[in-house]
Amino acid sequence: MSQARKPNPARRSERSRRAVLDAARALVSEVGYAKVSIEAIASRAGVGKQTIYRWWPSKGAVIFDSFLELSRGEDGVRLPDTGDLEADLKTVMRATVAEFADPVFEAPVRALNLEIVADPALADAYREKLAGPVDEAKKERLRSAQRAGQLAADADLDLVLEVLYAPLHQRWLHRSGPLTPEYADALVEITLRAFAP
Amino acid sequence: MSQARKPNPARRSERSRRAVLDAARALVSEVGYAKVSIEAIASRAGVGKQTIYRWWPSKGAVIFDSFLELSRGEDGVRLPDTGDLEADLKTVMRATVAEFADPVFEAPVRALNLEIVADPALADAYREKLAGPVDEAKKERLRSAQRAGQLAADADLDLVLEVLYAPLHQRWLHRSGPLTPEYADALVEITLRAFAP
DNA sequence: ACCACAAGACGAGACGTTCCGTCTCGTCTA
DNA sequence: TAGACGAGACGGAACGTCTCGTCTTGTGGT
Numbered sequence: 001m002s003q004a005r006k007p008n009p010a011r012r013s014e015r016s017r018r019a020v021l022d023a024a025r026a027l028v029s030e031v032g033y034a035k036v037s038i039e040a041i042a043s044r045a046g047v048g049k050q051t052i053y054r055w056w057p058s059k060g061a062v063i064f065d066s067f068l069e070l071s072r073g074e075d076g077v078r079l080p081d082t083g084d085l086e087a088d089l090k091t092v093m094r095a096t097v098a099e100f101a102d103p104v105f106e107a108p109v110r111a112l113n114l115e116i117v118a119d120p121a122l123a124d125a126y127r128e129k130l131a132g133p134v135d136e137a138k139k140e141r142l143r144s145a146q147r148a149g150q151l152a153a154d155a156d157l158d159l160v161l162e163v164l165y166a167p168l169h170q171r172w173l174h175r176s177g178p179l180t181p182e183y184a185d186a187l188v189e190i191t192l193r194a195f196a197p
Numbered sequence: 198m199s200q201a202r203k204p205n206p207a208r209r210s211e212r213s214r215r216a217v218l219d220a221a222r223a224l225v226s227e228v229g230y231a232k233v234s235i236e237a238i239a240s241r242a243g244v245g246k247q248t249i250y251r252w253w254p255s256k257g258a259v260i261f262d263s264f265l266e267l268s269r270g271e272d273g274v275r276l277p278d279t280g281d282l283e284a285d286l287k288t289v290m291r292a293t294v295a296e297f298a299d300p301v302f303e304a305p306v307r308a309l310n311l312e313i314v315a316d317p318a319l320a321d322a323y324r325e326k327l328a329g330p331v332d333e334a335k336k337e338r339l340r341s342a343q344r345a346g347q348l349a350a351d352a353d354l355d356l357v358l359e360v361l362y363a364p365l366h367q368r369w370l371h372r373s374g375p376l377t378p379e380y381a382d383a384l385v386e387i388t389l390r391a392f393a394p
Numbered sequence: 395a396c397c398a399c400a401a402g403a404c405g406a407g408a409c410g411t412t413c414c415g416t417c418t419c420g421t422c423t424a
Numbered sequence: 425t426a427g428a429c430g431a432g433a434c435g436g437a438a439c440g441t442c443t444c445g446t447c448t449t450g451t452g453g454t
Contacts, residue, residue, distance in 0.1 A: 011403060011449060017259075034315065037438055048405040053440070110314060116371050117311055118231060129371060156383075158374065159364070162388060165361035167365040173314050174322060177355065189234035190360060209429055234413055245430040250415065345416065 005078055007054050019045035020052055021066040025108070028063055033111030036063065060115040064122050067112055068129055077137040085145040092138075093164070093184035100172045101179050113173060135161060155195045164191045204251050216242035217249055218263040223303070227259055230308030231258070257312040261319050264309055265326055273333040282342040283389055289335075290361070290381035297369045300377050310370060332358060352392045361388045 023045035027036045038059055042049045056062045082089045097103060116123045138161055145151040149158070164187055171177045235256055239246045277285045289352045296302060298314035313320045329375045335358055342348040348357070361384055368374045 008401090008450095009404070011392035011401085013448080015403070016404075020336055038440085039438060046278070046405080048340070048403095048407080049440080050406095050442085052403065054403080104364075114311060117307060117314065118373060120412090123372050131373075159383060162367065163360060167356070168365035170359065170363040170366060174324070175317060175320050184354060190356070190391045193393075194360075194387045194388075204428075208426090210423095210429065213429075235415085236413060238428090243430080245415085245428095245432080246415080247431095248429065251428080307428090 011119075012055065013051075015045055016045070016047050016051050017029050017055070020047055020062065021069050023047075024062050025067040025070070028066075028108050029104075032107055033063065033114060033192050038062075058119075059123050060119055060122055063111060064115055064125065066118075067108065071130060077134055079141040081141055083148065085148070085150040085168060086188060088141065089188040090166070093168070093188055094181045096165075096168065097181060097184045100168070110173075114116045138182055149197055151192070152195050154160055160191060164188070209252065210248075213242070213244050214252070215250050217244055217259065218266050220244075221263040222267070225263075225308050226301075226304050228387050229259065229304055232309055235259075243261050255316075257316055257319055260308060261312055262323065264305060269328060272391070274331055276334055276338040277337055278341055282338075282345070282347040283385060285338065286328070286385040290365070290385055291378045293362075293365065294376045294381045296376060297365070307370075339379065346394055349392050349394050357392055358386060360391060361385070374382075 020041060022037070027040055027044060038052055039050060041047075041059075042052055042061065042065050052062065056065065077166045080091055082088055090160065100109075112126070116126050121185045135158075142151060142155075142160060146153050146155070168179070168184070168188060171180060171183075177183075200210065217238060220238045221233070224241060233256065235246060235249055238244075238256075239249055247287055249259060253262065273293050277288055279285055297306075309323070313323050332355075336354045339348060339352075339354050339357060343352070364384060365376070365381070368380075370374060374380075
């Protein structure tokens with residue numbers, strides 16, 4: 001009684017896959033996440049609707065995959081390590097603030113967050129494929145700082161990252177305050193004081 | 198050319214208003230935010246669709262209002278003040294963690310967050326009507342602590358609240374880790390160390 | 395190494411549904 | 425008596441399923 005007729009990935013058309021993901025990304029930027037429809041993606045991609053339904057379970061999954069595609073190849077993430085943790089973190093946090101302030105990122109990143117909040121499966125995929133590797137790079141820098149005695153040796157690094165990034169992330173998501181370089185610096189200083197050796 | 202024929206609020210039916218908000222709240226709990234439709238709300242409330250469209254601009258606004266209704270009368274918010282800031286904050290944070298862990302709050306609060314992220318107008322209303330008063334009560338407690346020398350006198354209280362709550366909020370939203378009483382305590386301890394006098 | 399061919403993925407789009415937001419109806423009420 | 429109400433018809437958009445021919449691709453025989 002199982003309707004699960006599974007398609008054969010080996011015969012999948014790479015051309016169609018790319019066309020769908022490119023169309024999805026373009027449409028999110030143009031009209032916003034909520035107004036993007038599967039039919040519009042299919043039409044823009046020059047693809048049958050069934051081709052989308054065959055390979056993706058939901059609109060969210062398609063758009064999520066289109067973001068994944070963007071960040072492929074960047075897996076060699078590495079943070080600056082000049083030996084000065086505070087300076088390095090401020091550099092990174094200021095860059096993050098600038099990125100969030102960029103209107104080009106506004107629509108897609110907000111769409112990504114909506115998907116993550118609404119769909120636990122996509123939240124898992126996000127953590128594994130996108131956030132995970134980046135967080136690991138950040139933690140690697142923090143471990144280096146621990147060895148250098150610039151951070152408490154017993155600090156929970158996941159917690160350090162939360163304290164550092166969650167306020168920024170929330171302020172952007174809720175539009176509850178300005179994102180300035182000074183704010184980035186303040187978060188770094190606060191976090192370092194909280195987790196000082 | 199203005200289509201803005203405005204209805205007369207004085208003649209509004211309180212009975213219908215309550216029925217709509219109650220139906221909206223029930224439906225969000227039953228089927229989740231995404232699957233709730235205006236037609237379903239109208240039908241469940243025993244109300245004409247036009248009555249909803251007459252008084253609310255969007256589905257999000259209806260559901261948002263149904264949450265507002267829930268928290269009416271609680272405006273006398275006041276945090277415990279035993280003189281021991283750390284103990285008081287741990288009490289409050291543990292309660293918040295427990296609240297987030299309650300499955301009854303899961304669907305509605307997640308729906309509320311989706312609306313806030315997606316709609317700037319609702320985000321403003323949220324800050325003004327819901328978060329604002331609560332945050333003010335929290336800041337009042339923090340000011341008391343500043344006077345008692347338990348918190349840096351020049352600390353930015355908005356920032357203190359962000360550092361205290363944003364990690365918890367993000368962890369819940371992203372389902373990126375367990376929400377335990379120990380986690381609540383850790384956030385309080387970290388925050389107090391960061392903003393120590 | 396080649397080729398023939400069946401399996402099945404493809405583009406296109408018809409189909410029945412659901413829901414949208416607007417619009418009329420009478421009815422009821424403030 | 426103006427206008428808010430419940431009910432529901434309406435055209436349109438998008439859903440997810442399905443059925444067409446066509447095109448592509450892995451494989452098995454030569």
